[in-house]
Amino acid sequence: MTSTSVRAHLLAVLAVVSLTSSTTAVAEQTPPGAPVLQSTGVSVLRPVEVTASSGDRDAGAANAVDQSLDSVWRATTADAWLAIDLGGPRNVVKVQQTFADDDVWRFVVEGSVDGGDWAVLVDRAAGRAGRTFGDGVTGVYRHLRLHVLGSAGGHDPSSVDFRAVGAPPSTDLTAAATATASTALAGYTPADAIDGNVSSYWVAASGSTPQWLKVDLGSPRNLSAVQQNFKDVDTWRFVVEGSVDDRTWTPLADYRAGVRGQFFHLPVSGQFRYVRLTITASASGFWADSTEFRVFGPGGAPTARELAAGTKAQSSSLRPGHEPFTAVDDDPRTSWQALDTTSPQTLTVDLGNSSVLSRIEQSFPAADTWSFVMQVSNDAAAWTTVLDRSGGATGRTFTADVDGAYRYVRLTVPRPSAGGQPAASQDLTVYGIGSPLRTRWWEDRSGVARFFPVWQGITLDEIRAQLDTLKAEGHNAIELAPIFEGNRDVWAGLGVTNLYNVHPDVGTFTDLQELLTAAHARDMKILFFANPGYAHESAPFFQKALRDFAAGVDSKERCWFDIRATPGEYDRWVYNATYHAYYWARWDDAAPSFHFAKQCWRDEVRRYVTFWMDKGFDGMIFDAPNVYHQTTLEYNNVAITDVMRNYDTFMNAEGAAERGFITDWHYNSLQDYSITQWAIPPEPGSSSVLNAIDSANPNGLENVLKGYRDEMVEAGGITQTPPNWGRRNYPVNKRLLEIATLTTMGTLFYVHNDYFTVNPVEQEFPHWTQAQRDMLHTLMKAQSGYAALAPSGLRVKLATNDNARYYAFLRTNKDGTVKAVVVLNFQASAADITVDLTNVGISTNQTPINLVTGTAARPITAPSYTIPVPAYGVAILTVD
Ligand SMILES: [Ca+2]
Ligand SMILES: [Ca+2]
Ligand SMILES: [Ca+2]
Structure with a gap:
């Protein structure tokens, strides 16, 4: 796994390819409907109305959404809320809240389509330290509500800036697509380019070009946009084409003349089943890659979508290889199974947040007469039954209608199936409107x-x-x-x-x-x-192991260790004179190793x-x-x-x-x-x-x-x-x-x-x-x-005016929706550092917050952005 071939694709090691010398066989042409560069595909959503539980409704609450970091909404009670109406359903991908004070804040952000049922989108009810908070969100909402429950330091609820970032109404067609490629390095498959995780990627098996990645949408679909994320900023040459038959291709976006950047959001049109990305060159010699290649179609009204995939599932028992997460992995080939027919057995799915549920589907691995109960809850303590088949029902897939906001779904199987099968779930799917937590806490x-x-x-x-x-x-x-x-x-x-x-x-x-x-x-x-x-040699169970060895007695304790009359060939054998025994101790003479071969x-x-x-x-x-x-x-x-x-x-x-x-x-x-x-x-x-x-x-x-x-x-x-x-x-x-x-x-x-x-x-x-x-x-x-600064997620180097003195990178969360620009000054004196933001998915018309100072940073007005950074200092900029 450290072979040179694997490492080579990480580094731009090849000689720089001249843009003029790598002319492809295809004549340079002006693409039809040439897409706009520097497009990010997202924008800050402007509310049509803002309301609050307290404070001056006409001036106070509006200060939270005026896009100015100099004006603030303050509440007059410790528990207060601020709500915005986006004027219609919007595809929300991020919410960001900046308080006036640094504190441990207890708050939630909720979303609603109708202003009646609310789903929890961000849950900080137990508190999180800081001042500016940004989180990725998934779903279509008209209303967003910031509910501040209190702060450890006693600061009143406030908002310098509360914003939602939205993407155009669209359907992610790659979610159900399959991907293939010209070649792929082992472990970096075409599927990694459409898995929704910006950190995983497809890379070609070598540095030779051209290389292509092709997505099959299953049937001809109307397209509205294509997104290509490269792993690195470079001058790339590529073309995106569409086809209905996998034979005749129509150019949708053509950059074979070369374009600098890493993130390309390309509005396209037409009806196609296949979409192909062909990479013809990287100026620095990076191997062809794609961290995410997304194809979007026009979106419609908010509809219930599957929420459980990738969330947390736990079970009362399991058969090894049939862990509970296999019931929420969106994969029909895998299933959770109880260890045996001991009853009852339960499978509990935690969406992480309360979501507005409409339907639950439970698929057993095979048709049989199954006894089971489906329940929902918000606290995993008080349960509401939504389907009771404890008397038995014949079939494989069963559906329960739900009406209300819930966080937990539980399947209880009170007895084995009529055919004697233990409790199981091939897939437990939950439909509704919400923003379940797919990330794991770490x-x-x-x-x-x-x-x-x-x-x-x-x-x-x-x-x-x-x-x-x-x-x-x-x-x-x-x-x-x-x-x-x-x-x-x-x-x-x-x-x-x-x-x-x-x-x-x-x-x-x-x-x-x-x-x-x-x-x-x-x-x-x-x-x-x-x-x-x-263990430690003084452990009673180790002393018993030695005694049992000396006495020739078989015992559990003796079995746990590697104790012999004569040492093996390596040098970590320790001699115990009392019992005339050698034992293996990898790290210390006084620390006998347990024996995993047993x-x-x-x-x-x-x-x-x-x-x-x-x-x-x-x-x-x-x-x-x-x-x-x-x-x-x-x-x-x-x-x-x-x-x-x-x-x-x-x-x-x-x-x-x-x-x-x-x-x-x-x-x-x-x-x-x-x-x-x-x-x-x-x-x-x-x-x-x-x-x-x-x-x-x-x-x-x-x-x-x-x-x-x-x-x-x-x-x-x-x-x-x-x-x-x-x-x-x-x-x-x-x-x-x-x-x-x-x-x-x-x-x-x-x-x-x-x-x-x-x-x-x-x-x-x-x-x-x-x-x-x-x-x-x-x-x-x-x-x-x-x-954006989480342990998971993307990191892309950004060029500065002097890469030997400064270091800058773009960071995003795992789904790529929350973004930060980080600029580090490795010099002993303060410096104005210029960062190249060309085509990295960042708007060139915005004022970031510097998370280090907690205040507005110099506005971004062009791809070339200059910011002062202190000696040995850092600027961490929230960007959209
Ligand atoms: Ca403001
Ligand atoms: Ca990926
Ligand atoms: Ca499964």
Whole structure:
């Protein structure tokens, strides 16, 4: 997976192709209806009316939608709402709200077609720190409502600017299309160009051109627009053509003469079944690619659409390989199945937000007489039955009509089918109007505070007491590394002495439940650092294993370890003189490794993972699972990741560093080894970002980010990255540039007090000024408040007036609808930096908000945009 062919397409390594020397066989021609360049396809929606629950209705509320960042609406009550009427149904893709004050805000944004039934589009009811919030939205709405429920700091509800961004009324025809291509690099399929995720892409199998990508819409359709997203800004030569028979082609948009940019929204017309993109050259030698190739048709009135695909499903049990998410994967080849015929069984789908539902369809894998009940709920506690077939009904697919706004849908199967089949769902589809959450929490927020409770002597109660402070600073998750009963002298307590207990030094299970409950009430996530990799030699179960070995007794404990009378050929065998036994210990003589080649241990790991996840954790970190003793991909998946997938949860393979750990081992988060390397004092360690800062030249960073961060996100995971605290006493202004780079590039940002380096909370932050601490927190809040900076999503380098001194990129959320321009100054002096915004999907008539200052930035009026950036500073601009 690190072959040169895979890497080569990432980099513009070929000699620059002269535009005049690469003339294609096709004569340059003026395309019919030549589309307008610099078109973004989206615009800020102008309301026809704005109302509010309080304040001056005629002047106050209007201040929120006057597109001026100098005027503000303020409410006079702690709980207040602001509503806009768009004058008719509009295709909304983004909402953005800027408060007058920085605080922890509790609010929701709702949408409605008729002003009667409201769907929740953005849910921050548990609070989120920051001032400007931007979120991607899907659906057609006429009314939008900002409902502020309160703030931690007691600020009155306000809005400097509340806006909705819309796309033309349209139908995304690629959603149900199939794609093929001239060639494709393994793992980068044509389907990746029409999957709705701007981070995944098709790329040709080589750098030779021309290459084509073709979409089959299934039948001739009226077209209104085509969008092509390249991975990189370059001067591209391409043509888009339409066909009804796959033989005769009509040019729809012709750029074979060359056009600079990365994002092309091309209004087209005509009726076609096939749409083909042919790429004839890239000036810099990039291989032909498409992160998203979308074909749109004219849109109509708002209609119910399928909401459940890609949302969160959980089940009472599962047969391995039939995880609950397969019931909401929009794939008829897969299905959830209960482990066995034990009854009852349930499958619960969480849309993430309350949506206005109209219909639910449940498809079993086969026709039979099935007993089941379908229910809906808004709190997963009080359920309303919408279809009761507990007496049995014959068939395969069943439909329930629904009327109302709900968030949860539950299928309960009280007994096996008449034919003896266990509970199952091939697909559970939910139709309605709403904006379900398709992102997973680790893909759309950041700011993880990592504690080493056992090592540092911090109790769970002490962490709970810090939650409000951590939240206000911009943290959205806490990692407990670790809290189980283990020996603190080995790897911060990772050497397990009791697999199933909280370490008495840090608290009890009651304390743990209180921490989880308090964190979840604040919408903060709690991560469990697990270690099925090794025990501590003092563990009672290991001592029993040694005794049983010496006595020749077979036992569960002895089975868990690799204990022998004579050592094997490698050097990690440790001799125990008392029992005349050798045991394998990968990381430390006092840390005997568990033995993954043994079925008994894999079974135990499944129990162990289930035990802790059932406590209510929001994810787990596994320490170097790729080198667990004699593990394999198959052993890992059956013992760990298949179990974790049942929870649809965060799983980090700390220590693993390649794409395959996401695509095949099924972890969804990896450390960013391309940026921060292990650093053990007194060595300073190495960091790609610090190297760029120290050399005042960020030019090398682009290939570092492309080769790791972007690739792991393409594969469906994210990266996690802390600052390189191993470099001690690093100048704080440079440290803040490092943190600005990390919080904007799209990684899960950790402010961890690293066991192997320093504890920044105690050793670094006390030396910072308040302004410097404020900047850290501003950067963290910007990343979690404004979806364009999320760990998932697209990152595209933008050219500056001096790429050897400055670094700029475009960031978007996963669906490409929330956008930011990031400009980083790697110089020791302030600079006016010019960024090239030609054809990157950004309007050249807008005033961005700089999330660093919280104020209006210099207006964008042309593709060439100049902005002042402080020494070692950053500008983070909200753009539409
Ligand atoms: Ca305003
Ligand atoms: Ca894609
Ligand atoms: Ca399925």
